[in-house]
Amino acid sequence: MSGGHGYLFVSAPADPTKQDTVNKLKDKIASKHNDHAEIFPFSLPDFKVGTLDSLVVLSDDLQKMDQNFESIAIKISENMRTLLNNDVDQWKLNLTVSDKSIDAFLRTFNWNTMKYRIDRSLKELADIIMQEVSQIDALMKNKMTAYTQVKSQLQVFARKQSGNLAVRALADIVKKEHFVLDSEFLTTLLVAVPKNSMTDWINNYETLTQMVVPRSSLKIAEDDEYGLFTVTLFQRIVDEFSGKCRENKFTVRDFKWDPAAIAAEKKQLAEAGAQEKEQWSTLLRLCKTNFGEVYSCWIHLKALRVFVESVLRYGLPPDFQPMLVKTKPRQERKVRDSLNQHYARLGGIANQKGGDEHLEEHLQALIGDKDYSPVVLFPVNPIVV
Numbered sequence: 001m002s003g004g005h006g007y008l009f010v011s012a013p014a015d016p017t018k019q020d021t022v023n024k025l026k027d028k029i030a031s032k033h034n035d036h037a038e039i040f041p042f043s044l045p046d047f048k049v050g051t052l053d054s055l056v057v058l059s060d061d062l063q064k065m066d067q068n069f070e071s072i073a074i075k076i077s078e079n080m081r082t083l084l085n086n087d088v089d090q091w092k093l094n095l096t097v098s099d100k101s102i103d104a105f106l107r108t109f110n111w112n113t114m115k116y117r118i119d120r121s122l123k124e125l126a127d128i129i130m131q132e133v134s135q136i137d138a139l140m141k142n143k144m145t146a147y148t149q150v151k152s153q154l155q156v157f158a159r160k161q162s163g164n165l166a167v168r169a170l171a172d173i174v175k176k177e178h179f180v181l182d183s184e185f186l187t188t189l190l191v192a193v194p195k196n197s198m199t200d201w202i203n204n205y206e207t208l209t210q211m212v213v214p215r216s217s218l219k220i221a222e223d224d225e226y227g228l229f230t231v232t233l234f235q236r237i238v239d240e241f242s243g244k245c246r247e248n249k250f251t252v253r254d255f256k257w258d259p260a261a262i263a264a265e266k267k268q269l270a271e272a273g274a275q276e277k278e279q280w281s282t283l284l285r286l287c288k289t290n291f292g293e294v295y296s297c298w299i300h301l302k303a304l305r306v307f308v309e310s311v312l313r314y315g316l317p318p319d320f321q322p323m324l325v326k327t328k329p330r331q332e333r334k335v336r337d338s339l340n341q342h343y344a345r346l347g348g349i350a351n352q353k354g355g356d357e358h359l360e361e362h363l364q365a366l367i368g369d370k371d372y373s374p375v376v377l378f379p380v381n382p383i384v385v
Contacts, residue, residue: 006332007106007380008325009302011310012343018321025323028342029335036331036338040107040324044307045118047125049316055308058123062305065130069298070381072137076294077383079144080287083280092384094284097292097299102382106324109299116300126304129297136290143286147279154272161269165226166192166251171262173221173228179257180232186213187235189242192226192251201229201250208244211237226251295383302378309376313346324380339375347374 015021022041029037049055081091097105111118116125160169170190179188193201198219206212216232233241242252303322310320327335 006327006335007382008327008335008339009306009322009376009378009380010325010339011306011320011322011376012346013314014319014321018319021321022323025325025342029325029338034338036328037335038326038328040109040326042109042322042324043111044303044322045111045113046318047118047307048121049311049318050121050123052312054123055312058126059305059308059312062126062301062308065126065301066298066305066378069133069294069301072133073291073294073298073383074381076140076287076291079140080284080291083284083287094288095291095384096288097295102295102384103326105296106299106380106382107326109303109324111303112296112300122304122308126301129301129304133294133297136294140286140290143279143283147276147283150272150276150279154276157269157272164192165221165223165228166253169265170228170253170255171265174255174257175220176257176259178218178220178230181257185234185236186232187238188216188230188232188257189238190253190255191217191229191231191245192253193229194226194249195222195224197249198227200248201227204248205229205231208248209233209237209241212241228253299380302380305378306376313376320376336373339377340373343373343375345374 010025012021012025015024018041022039026039028034030039077091077095080094081088084090084094095102100108116128118125120128161172162168174190180186191201191205202217205217206214211234213232216230218230219227220230221228231241245252306322307318310322311318314320325335325339
């Protein structure tokens with residue numbers, strides 16, 4: 001997140017009231033003298049706590065789920081960005097949660113009691129959220145796989161339509177009148193001739209072998225590298241003539257005039273294009289909708305972690321204040337250090353012997369550990385930075 005906004009979920013004990021907790025932290029990191037962050041307090045419902053043993057087990061499960069949800073949210077966002085051809089502005093516009101920007105959703109977060117009823121246990125709530133995300137993940141994987149297959153098929157057709165005249169498909173270039181048809185003895189070949197050899201072709205194709213029809217060669221197309229010529233000859237010397245062409249670096253194209261096959265190829269291309277466009281539109285819509293759903297689930301799961309870890313850290317009955325801390329650009333390290341200093345007493349440092357000097361030395365050592373925090377703290381990935 002360097003250079004952008006960092007987001008942190010922080011929870012601290014009421015000191016002595018919840019509002020005092022918010023005000024004191026604002027004075028530390030969000031005042032006019034220390035304008036390093038913005039603070040948005042939020043409340044959590046009165047969850048059914050259960051036993052401390054169950055919370056310890058749940059804490060481990062929530063950590064794993066947190067990491068899994070993050071990877072799923074990032075994957076959906078990356079798929080959306082790919083679908084939008086890396087158009088970052090459009091990508092950001094489509095990354096919304098509950099019809100809000102990610103930033104607005106985080107700043108105004110409230111537990112969705114309609115969707116996740118608080119008469120259920122914490123474990124049940126976590127399982128409900130997990131099931132929802134798992135279903136979305138499975139759906140998105142299936143849809144993405146299907147789209148990738150259709151797109152790959154279209155790319156195969158597209159490659160046939162691209163490239164130079166020595167390799168590309170010719171159905172959209174040649175016409176029926178270019179060929180001698182329904183002849184028992186004669187056939188027409190298509191030959192790709194390098195541009196710097198076209199004069200040699202015109203002067204010499206009649207004499208490469210016997211049984212070549214004089215003045216039968218016609219240039220029907222040209223690109224930056226090749227000219228495409230017809231030539232009519234007796235069927236019996238096609239192999240010999242093709243060998244002579246190879247010796248002269250002329251490329252005989254493997255092509256037979258077959259109206260049904262040409263029509264079928266054009267139809268396949270059109271159908272693949274239409275199918276790819278339809279699935280692209282559907283998948284983009286699903287990415288937008290399901291990113292929002294997964295991200296919302298993920299933040300609700302993080303809120304559960306905040307609650308569970310706060311109870312485990314600060315004890316019962318629950319009396320703590322959850323907050324979203326939004327750091328200013330390039331201030332995240334300073335904010336973390338300030339949080340460590342502000343809540344050092346929660347880590348038991350203040351009770352150590354040795355006075356303020358020893359406290360300061362110990363605190364500085366802990367500040368050097370970027371993962372250390374004496375307070376309940378979880379980083380929040382805003383996806384867009």
